[in-house]
Amino acid sequence: MMADNQAIGLSPCATPGTVCVLGIDLGTTSVKAALVVETEQGHIVTQSCSRETQAQADSPAVGAQGMEQDVQRIIKALNECLAAFPQEQLQRVSRIGISGQMHGVMFWKTNQGCKWTESGTGHTFQPGEVSHLITWQDGRCSSSFLSSLPQPQSHLSVATGFGCATIYWYLKNSPDFLKPFDAAGTIHDYVVAMLCDLERPLMSIQNAASWGYFNSRSKSWNTEILRESGFPLDLLPEVGDPGGIAGRMPHDWHGIPKGAEVGIALGDFQCSVYSCMTERTDAVLNISTSAQLTVPMPLGFQPPETPDSLSAVAYFPYFDGYDVLESRVYTQMINAALAQNATRLSVCPTVFGERHMPEQLASVTSIAASELSLGHVTRALCHGIIQNLHSMLPFQHLKEAGVKRILGSGSALSRNEVLKQELEKVFPLPVIYGKDVDAAVGAAMVMLHRR
Structure with missing residues (x-):
């Protein structure tokens, strides 16, 4: 059964001169979207909507230890969330902030990652040549496998479910799996890349740190360590500061105007804390x-x-x-x-x-x-x-x-x-x-x- 939780308007986004921002969180079990406007009294949520993704998918290669999700179902839930908002509110959105479940990884082929279609309420997209999302809960990387990986130059240890660890697992156990793809990121990095038509994914420092093999002091990947161990460096996204702009939408999306700014995807953990601290x-x-x-x-x-x-x-x-x-x-x-x-x-x-x-x-x-x-x-x-x-x-x-x-x-x-x-x-x-x-x-x- 699909969840449908909505908190309807405290004030309309249609007030002239106000900044209306769409926030999206692509969580482990559900997608949530919220419209937020700035008033003299501070920010105020005008409307929110959530949908369960029901995206759990089989991972036959690793049995019960594998935790994968169907990206098609996640994007379907996202589209349903946005379709629930009044068009007049979406048309006022000038910025979009996106967060999601950290550590996980998915793969896609550049320029073929999604298919855009036009409907009565504007353009929407569906995933194209993409893999499943291997989530942060994935357990395929055993302790012995992790101990065989090179030591990272980072303050964070590498754990199972981390993006780089999962890529290493595919390199050793199923190298052909990676051949069709030339881009990788978290599920929220993927959505940002599709919305902005990025040639190469752009990942925030928050998500990069959650992948492992990232030095937060120098804000850079451990490229030498990864290169020496045969890691496919071309799959690593570029990295930017959280709060930065990934790009502008080259077309409208669910009625949100073309040219709306899209932020670099953020960690759901950090955004959750930011919402109340x-x-x-x-x-x-x-x-x-x-x-x-x-x-x-x-x-x-x-x-x-x-x-x-x-x-x-x-x-x-x-x-x-x-x-x-x-x-x-x-x-x-x-x-x-x-x-x-x-x-x-x-x-x-x-x-x-x-x-x-x-x-x-x-x-x-x-x-x-x-x-x-x-x-x-x-x-x-x-x-x-x-x-x-x-x-x-x-x-x-x-x-x-x-x-x-x-x-x-x-x-x-x-x-x-x-x-x-x-x-x-x-x-x-x-x-x-x-x-x-x-x-x-x-x-x-x-x-x-x-x-």
């Missing part, structure tokens, strides 16, 4: 499909020159420097846990491991007959989630970074009073809830604030 003394905690605790680094901060594969903390390029990174819960579970203030039961919730420690799986300890009620189990699970975050980025580190409050976001946190209680026990800082992150709005805000 208002002070440099804020930390952002988002708990939804995954969990991240983020704090800004001091101005002028530079990451380490070499990666630490055992560190739980990772540094990602933001907009003025670096940030440090670190389904629905049933109502009766929460109510039962609220009646159970404490438990000796201990849950380590890392079912999928952590990127710095993939072998660390989930566990339950201190099991006693008296600790097996629904309330005990739920309380222990919530404590384990927060404690796992604290083990990677302790409260003392937040305090040393000057953090004065935590902005809590994400559906799993906002709906779960037990998680909130455990958060406030482990992190004794003021917590502001309801600051939901939104990568589509963040991408639009980046373009809105561009001068």
